[in-house]
Amino acid sequence: MLKVGLTGGIGAGKSAVAKRLVANGAVLIDSDVLAREVVAAGTPGLAAVVDAFGAGVLTPAGDLDRPALGAKVFGDDEARRKLEQIIHPRVRSRAVELAHAAPPDAILVNDVPLLVETGQAPSYHLVLVVEADHELRLRRLEETRGMTADQAAARIAAQADDQQRRAAADVVLENNGTLDDLHTQVDRLVRDRLRPFEEHVRSGTAARFGPELHIAEPDPTWPAQAARLIARIRHAIGGDLTVAHIGSTAVPGLPAKDIIDLMLAVPTLDEADALADRLGRAGFPQRLGDWADNARGLPGQTWPKRLHGTADPGRPVNLHVRVAGSPGWRFALLMRDHLRAVPAARDEYAAAKAAWATQHADRYAYGEAKEPWFDAEARAADDWAEETGWRPSTS
Known part of the structure; x- marks a missing residue:
């Protein structure tokens, strides 16, 4: 099994990459989906959120009122950390359960928006980062999520910046072009790197590199x-x-x-x-x-x-x-x-x-x-x- 960490800033196109990886046969564990599951009605996670932030974060039906909770934690670092301490361990525990249920030859992709911020990069065989230009991300958030320019800029600023994500990235996928361009990058990555990588991990064999000699110029990376x-x-x-x-x-x-x-x-x-x-x-x-x-x-x-x-x-x-x-x-x-x-x-x-x-x-x-x-x-x-x-x- 190959464990791949997938991340990227909001609006960069991470979800599009995740979908294409699944189309190529990968097994996806989506942390956003799990984050909703662990605070669903009747869960210990939701009870912990109510204990921490009060009954005002519940809807009349007893579900989590996400806008109400967001108003309490957005812009408040202490409140955000308190929420993360409730949600992140539960998400990781559930992700481990799903990973154990995956086939032994799976390319297991963990879609983790805060992979860099939470220091999880070393736990994966490979980390993929999706990038897009700042202005393009702003426009996408305004057009697809109905955010104002100020809201979009604030959401981007609240996450790790491109330099921090690149430091954790084994592969950077640039998403400044068309969807077909992005799909071509993902398909090539799966064919040339992820599938043979998984086979080598499963069989315990090292990748083979040809005898050809090439002396490269010094690489600062x-x-x-x-x-x-x-x-x-x-x-x-x-x-x-x-x-x-x-x-x-x-x-x-x-x-x-x-x-x-x-x-x-x-x-x-x-x-x-x-x-x-x-x-x-x-x-x-x-x-x-x-x-x-x-x-x-x-x-x-x-x-x-x-x-x-x-x-x-x-x-x-x-x-x-x-x-x-x-x-x-x-x-x-x-x-x-x-x-x-x-x-x-x-x-x-x-x-x-x-x-x-x-x-x-x-x-x-x-x-x-x-x-x-x-x-x-x-x-x-x-x-x-x-x-x-x-x-x-x-x-």
Whole structure:
């Protein structure tokens, strides 16, 4: 089962995306619908709302008077938080029940308007955000919901802004064109990413990426992408284990293969093996074999580890699981910090990458060509560490 979080600002077109996902076979859990169910007449949720806000929020028939309740909470942050504390836990509990009832091969889409505001993003395999231009959203709210311009602007301002939603988004769907344009985006996403992602999660296999080599220009979003993945891993494994962004994509200004390298530090490799199933269910299945269990160390050495990939065909990831304090763990952090701190070393590595890329057409030959550089970098980084008093940091 693939768990997808869907969100977007009011008027952006989230409901249209949800409908198209359902048309493509997804199972939808709509938080707005659940929010109404949990405060329906006769429910404990409605009783809690009445206790908090008074009988004035009821209609003569005993149903929730939504306009009356809205008048009490809109613009009052304390009242809004009180209402959220009543509704949100009940909605989440009901969503869990529905998720358990879904087929094991489902693409399960949770439509959550306040997904970002409530911090739920790490609980999903993938987060989709629907966006539209501010003026277009205002016009839609006026035309389709009968709001005044001031009311529409106030509703938009009360939610997370586009920047906050983008920070949580694995995929952004732009809805500034026609409905057909939006449907084309959704259909392509389901075909090329969501369906294979679900199959990989269910089978516990990593997505395969071709051997073709491409060195990308530095992407300023790499750290934010890594942060989302790290939050997902921490949510999956719990506890206080650290996960760090390592490798070339963790060094600002350094060209790199568009692969996010992460490192999970564990007390022992037995602990790494015990976490393998949880990581797999979260979308990071283990890669097996000698090449995945060991990493090259200094001459004549190997540095044992476990290697996990990603079930997501749209975002290449290597998750290295190493024992905290081991030589491999130390070198990964030291190399990253050395290249961050010494621009000349970073630029020398960038130039070497460009030369290797012209000489080799695939990633594997390129990786072998880098081996002598790593020996030299290990010595230079160790000298720098001694000079500066460097200590490992996972940040």
